[in-house]
Amino acid sequence: MDALLSTLDIRQIGALLRGEPGQVGMWVRRWSSRRLLLYGAVIVVGAGCYGAAMGSWRALLQAVYNGMKFPLVILLTTLGNGLLNGMLAPLLGLNIGFRQSLLVVSMSFTIASAILGSFSPLMLFLIWNTPPVTGSWSAVSSAYCFMQLATVVMIAFAGVVGNLKLVPLLRELSGSSAVAWRVLFAWLAVNLLLGSQLCWNLRPFIGDPKIPVEFFSTHAFEGNFFEAVFKAAKHFLN
Amino acid sequence: MSTHVIIQMSERASTMDVREVSVLLRGEPEPINRWIRTASAPRTALYVAVIVAGTGIYGAAMGCWRQPLQGLYTAIKFPLIVLLTTLGNGLLNAMLAPLLGLNIGFRQSLQAVLMSFTVAAAILGSFSPLLYFLVWNAPPLAAHVSGVYPIIRLTNVAVIAFAGTVGCARLGQLLGRLSDNPAVGRRVLFAWLTVNFLLGSQLSWILRPFFGSPDLPVEFLRANAFQGNFFENLLQALQQLF
Amino acid sequence: MGATPPRIPTGSWAGYQAAPEPLGTNPVERTPIQGVIGAVEAILRQPRRVMFQMKQPNAGGLIISLLAIAVVCSLVYGVVVGTFSGAQQYWAAPVKIACGMLISALICLPSLYIFACLSGSQARLAEMFGLVAGLMALLTVLLIGFAPVAWVFSESTHSVVVMGSLHLAFWFVAAIFGLRFLHAAFCHLNAKTSGGFQVWVAIFLLVALQMTTALRPLVGKSDRFLPAATEKKFFVQHWLDCVATDPTWNETPPKAPRQDAQN
Numbered sequence: 001m002d003a004l005l006s007t008l009d010i011r012q013i014g015a016l017l018r019g020e021p022g023q024v025g026m027w028v029r030r031w032s033s034r035r036l037l038l039y040g041a042v043i044v045v046g047a048g049c050y051g052a053a054m055g056s057w058r059a060l061l062q063a064v065y066n067g068m069k070f071p072l073v074i075l076l077t078t079l080g081n082g083l084l085n086g087m088l089a090p091l092l093g094l095n096i097g098f099r100q101s102l103l104v105v106s107m108s109f110t111i112a113s114a115i116l117g118s119f120s121p122l123m124l125f126l127i128w129n130t131p132p133v134t135g136s137w138s139a140v141s142s143a144y145c146f147m148q149l150a151t152v153v154m155i156a157f158a159g160v161v162g163n164l165k166l167v168p169l170l171r172e173l174s175g176s177s178a179v180a181w182r183v184l185f186a187w188l189a190v191n192l193l194l195g196s197q198l199c200w201n202l203r204p205f206i207g208d209p210k211i212p213v214e215f216f217s218t219h220a221f222e223g224n225f226f227e228a229v230f231k232a233a234k235h236f237l238n
Numbered sequence: 239m240s241t242h243v244i245i246q247m248s249e250r251a252s253t254m255d256v257r258e259v260s261v262l263l264r265g266e267p268e269p270i271n272r273w274i275r276t277a278s279a280p281r282t283a284l285y286v287a288v289i290v291a292g293t294g295i296y297g298a299a300m301g302c303w304r305q306p307l308q309g310l311y312t313a314i315k316f317p318l319i320v321l322l323t324t325l326g327n328g329l330l331n332a333m334l335a336p337l338l339g340l341n342i343g344f345r346q347s348l349q350a351v352l353m354s355f356t357v358a359a360a361i362l363g364s365f366s367p368l369l370y371f372l373v374w375n376a377p378p379l380a381a382h383v384s385g386v387y388p389i390i391r392l393t394n395v396a397v398i399a400f401a402g403t404v405g406c407a408r409l410g411q412l413l414g415r416l417s418d419n420p421a422v423g424r425r426v427l428f429a430w431l432t433v434n435f436l437l438g439s440q441l442s443w444i445l446r447p448f449f450g451s452p453d454l455p456v457e458f459l460r461a462n463a464f465q466g467n468f469f470e471n472l473l474q475a476l477q478q479l480f
Numbered sequence: 481m482g483a484t485p486p487r488i489p490t491g492s493w494a495g496y497q498a499a500p501e502p503l504g505t506n507p508v509e510r511t512p513i514q515g516v517i518g519a520v521e522a523i524l525r526q527p528r529r530v531m532f533q534m535k536q537p538n539a540g541g542l543i544i545s546l547l548a549i550a551v552v553c554s555l556v557y558g559v560v561v562g563t564f565s566g567a568q569q570y571w572a573a574p575v576k577i578a579c580g581m582l583i584s585a586l587i588c589l590p591s592l593y594i595f596a597c598l599s600g601s602q603a604r605l606a607e608m609f610g611l612v613a614g615l616m617a618l619l620t621v622l623l624i625g626f627a628p629v630a631w632v633f634s635e636s637t638h639s640v641v642v643m644g645s646l647h648l649a650f651w652f653v654a655a656i657f658g659l660r661f662l663h664a665a666f667c668h669l670n671a672k673t674s675g676g677f678q679v680w681v682a683i684f685l686l687v688a689l690q691m692t693t694a695l696r697p698l699v700g701k702s703d704r705f706l707p708a709a710t711e712k713k714f715f716v717q718h719w720l721d722c723v724a725t726d727p728t729w730n731e732t733p734p735k736a737p738r739q740d741a742q743n
Contacts, residue, residue, distance in 0.1 A: 080632065084625030090525045091622075091657050194629045201636055224637045263597035366588035371587050371687060375694050377712045389714075404598060 012044060017163055019165040024107065025172045031099050039103075039110040044071040046110075046117025053123035053203070055150060057130065059207050061213045069202045069215075074109050078102070079197040080189075088186045093179035094170060104166065105187060112162030119154045126150055147206070163188060200225040259288055262357050265408050267415055270353070274416065277345045285352040290317040292356075292363030297448070299369040300394060304379050304450035311458045314446060315445045320355050323438040324348065327430075333431045339422040350412055353431065358405035365397045380452040391449075406431060443468040503532040503668050512536075519545040523618050523661070531665045534610040543606075546613040551618035554578040560627045564634040564643050565701050572705060576695040581620070583613050584688045591683060595676030601669035611665045619651075619658035626650040640700045641726040647699065648692075655685070693718045 012035070015023050027035060050071025055062035085105055086098035096104070130143045163184060170180035199205075203217050258281070261269050273281060297316030302309030331346040331351060342350070373391060377383040406427065414423030442448075444463050450456055504510055509529040513522045519542060522530050558574025593608045603611075633646055649741050659681055666677050692698060693715040694709055713721075 080628040081625075084622075084629070087524055087622055087625045095525055190626075191628065194632060197629075197632050197636060201632070221636050222638065224633055224642065227637060227639060227642055260597045263594060264600050264602075361594050361674060364594040367587040368683065368687065371690070374713055375690055375714065378709060381710065 006196075010038070013110065013114055016107055016165070017114060019087065019168055022172075024169050026171065028096070028100050028107075028173065029058055031103065036103060036106060039106040040075065042110045042117075043074050043113040046113030046115075046120075047071040047074055049120040050113075050116035050123060050154075053120040053127065054205060055207075056124065057127045057132070057147065059213050061202075062207055065213070065215050066205055069205065071113075073195060073198045073202055074113065076198055077191055078105055078109060080194050080198075081105075081190050084190055085187050087191070088182050092182045092186055093176065094174040094183045096173060098145075101189070104169065105191070108162040108166045111165050112158040115158040115161060116154065119158070123150070123154070144206075196225040200228065242359065253312070256284065256288075256458070258284065259356065259360050262408065263360060265411055267411075270412060271415060272348055274342075274349055274353075274412070277349045282349065282352065285349075285356040286321065288356045288363075289320050289352070289359040292359030292361075292366075293317045293320055295366040296362040296369065296397075299366045299373060300448055301450065303373040303376065303390065304452070305456050308447070308450045308456045312334035312448050318357075318443045319438060319445060320359070322441055323434050324351050324355060326437050326441075327433050329352075331430050331432055334433070335426050338425045338429055339419065340426045340480065342416060346416075350409060350416075351434075354405040355479045356405075357408050357469055358401040361401035361404055362397065365401070369393070369420075370398065379449070382452070439468040443471065488660050503528055503535065509533075512544070513542050516545045516548055519617065520549060520621060521627050523549075523614060523621065527614075527661050527664065530614055530661075531611070532666055534614070534665070535624065539606070539610055543610040543613050546610070546617040550581065550613065550616035550620045551578050553617075553624050557620065557623040558631075559629055560631050560634065561647060561698055563631060564699050566716045567701070569697075569701070573698050576698060580691040580695045581616060581688075584684070586618055587687055588612075589685045592680050595680045596666065596669060596671060599666075599671035599673050599676045601666070601671045603669045607669075611662055614665070615658040615662045618661050619654045619665075620661075622654035622657055625652060626654070639726055641722050642697045644722065648689075651688075655688070659684075689715045 012027075047070040048067040051066035051068075052063040054070075055066030062184065082098065082102050082105075086096075086101040089096050089101050119167070126147070166179055166184055170183055171177050174180055174183070200223075201216075201220050203220070204214070207213060256271075258269075293316040294313040298309040298313035300309075300316070301312030328344065328348050328351075332342075332347040335342050335347050372390065376386050376390060379387070408431075410423060410427045412423075413426050414420045417426070418422050443466070444459075446460060446463070447454075447457070454460075506528070508526065511529070512684075513519055513529065513533050522533075523546070530542070530546075533539055553572040554577050558577035559570060561577065562569035562571070562573035588607060589612055592612065593603075593605050596603050596608060630647060630650060634643060637643055638686040658709075663674065663677060666674060671677070690692075693713065696702070696718065
């Protein structure tokens with residue numbers, strides 16, 4: 001198993017998915033930039049495949065764009081919050097360095113991306129069985145709702161599992177269950193904050209069939225995710 | 239620097255050691271008891287200096303909401319009230335103490351009262367930056383913006399009440415230790431508070447204004463300073479209320 | 481990066497064991513803190529070491545380092561705040577945030593010392609000054625951590641209310657950690673009660689919040705560097721005024737939007 005510690009061996013991902021705290025804990029303590037590269041690669045491939053599958057419902061070009069944007073959201077969230085996650089950990093009782101916290105957060109996203117990558121054939125199958133997005137409105141509206149729901153469920157499942165797999169590792173590193181959960185919730189909160197806004201900035205992921213396929217919306221930097229949620233809630237209540 | 243070192247230095251030296259004030263604030267019994275028994279002019283001068291500085295700075299903050307000149311006047315008047323109350327009631331406090339069971343002399347009773355005012359003045363001085371900040375953020379008094387005057391008045395009442403309460407608490411602890419009987423200490427404290435309140439409130443009435451009114455000129459004393467008294471005015475205000 | 485970092489003792493919130501062990505028991509705590517980077521590491525990972533070093537006679541260097549950290553970090557975060565409006569705010573916001581933070585600390589320092597004395601603490605004024613510098617340093621370092629998130633939102637929204645609320649939320653979270661450090665230090669100062677400290681925390685938060693209004697605008701634009709004397713108001717009134725005039729919170733929602741909104 002020592003051979004896995006210093007190579008780009010893809011079999012490490014299995015150990016991550018199984019959540020073996022001893023093995024994974026050793027990887028955290030012994031920093032390796034090659035391992036981080038491997039995680040980056042899994043995120044790009046796994047999330048990219050899932051994003052491409054999602055986007056293929058709209059058009060092939062949208063699939064290509066999503067294949068780039070989905071991993072970008074994850075990587076930018078990881079890097080953007082790297083400093084903050086690294087500071088929150090010791091403040092909440094887990095005395096690890098910045099590089100180690102970056103590695104741990106990358107691990108959870110790697111697990112999530114691996115799960116999403118494995119779901120991409122399922123997503124393609126769903127899309128194959130769904131009316132095209134350019135079809136009649138009545139058919140598309142219910143299909144769109146279903147696709148939204150399916151996407152949310154898959155991404156939520158991948159995210160939850162990815163984070164839950166962190167808990168034994170954090171518990172082992174800190175020696176305390178309470179500290180592990182505190183750090184996890186803090187990281188989740190800040191990653192959700194930045195990640196949701198990045199998703200808003202990098203939209204669309206499916207797109208409006210009446211508008212040509214574009215990488216960025218023309219309104220990419222207008223408003224934010226939470227404003228949109230607030231307005232939607234206000235409209236709903238009115 | 240430890241309290242022990244401060245005590246040794248202050249008992250040997252003839253200069254005023256401002257670090258003694260922190261000992262007063264903490265209410266440490268041993269050094270304070272010793273200081274009461276060995277009253278000294280430099281120490282008394284220190285207490286007066288802290289009272290003048292602390293209440294003066296606080297008074298300046300109070301008055302500057304009206305005008306800087308009012309700030310200057312209040313900075314002079316606030317310490318004056320404290321010192322005149324202490325001196326005016328000095329003899330009375332010294333006579334009440336043995337009558338109520340606490341056998342201390344004139345200098346010791348004066349020292350004890352000065353100590354409690356020193357504690358209150360130190361607290362007021364430490365709160366003066368906060369009051370300056372509040373006044374700086376408030377619309378000018380002349381603007382008559384509703385709600386601001388009650389806030390500032392209430393803040394002043396709260397701060398002065400807090401400072402006064404802590405000063406009284408420290409005095410009560412000291413009197414209880416000097417008499418070895420908490421009940422005697424409480425009696426003497428109550429008596430001193432009553433006479434000090436009586437004289438102090440009337441001196442406040444005479445030396446008004448402290449905030450000033452935007453409709454009246456800034457003056458050190460009102461022309462009718464010696465007309466009426468605090469309790470008459472309070473009674474009239476209550477009659478109007480009901 | 482080889483050895484496992486030491487675990488922070490459990491049993492209290494994130495390693496601030498106020499009661500059992502006196503400061504300096506652990507040999508690591510007795511090691512002097514060198515330089516600015518050392519101070520940043522210590523304030524994040526070894527707060528007890530900072531508290532112990534503050535009690536030493538030559539704590540001046542550490543205090544200066546912490547103050548420097550606080551000033552630099554607040555200037556950097558101020559630039560991020562300024563990116564929302566741009567133009568003059570690129571320099572005005574950092575200057576106001578740095579100065580406002582220092583002035584708020586100075587305003588509240590005398591009352592903190594008084595409350596410490598009233599609680600029975602033996603701390604000197606210089607020590608309290610150093611602990612407040614530690615509070616500022618930790619607060620501003622955490623704000624730097626939030627800076628990328630704040631910048632992303634700054635580039636995405638036009639709403640002053642949203643951006644202001646976000647900055648306040650980040651500041652509040654950072655302040656919680658900073659005040660927690662100060663509270664732990666307070667407990668080690670032989671204070672018999674912490675009631676005075678809790679009152680001081682309320683005062684400090686009120687002063688800091690009011691300072692953001694006194695030095696406005698931090699988010700948004702104005703013709704003046706500071707508000708005129710006639711525009712003075714308390715921070716709650718200012719917030720309510722901003723919400724009342726912000727289009728995001730007052731626009732009428734469109735009728736019957738189509739479900740295929742851009743996703």
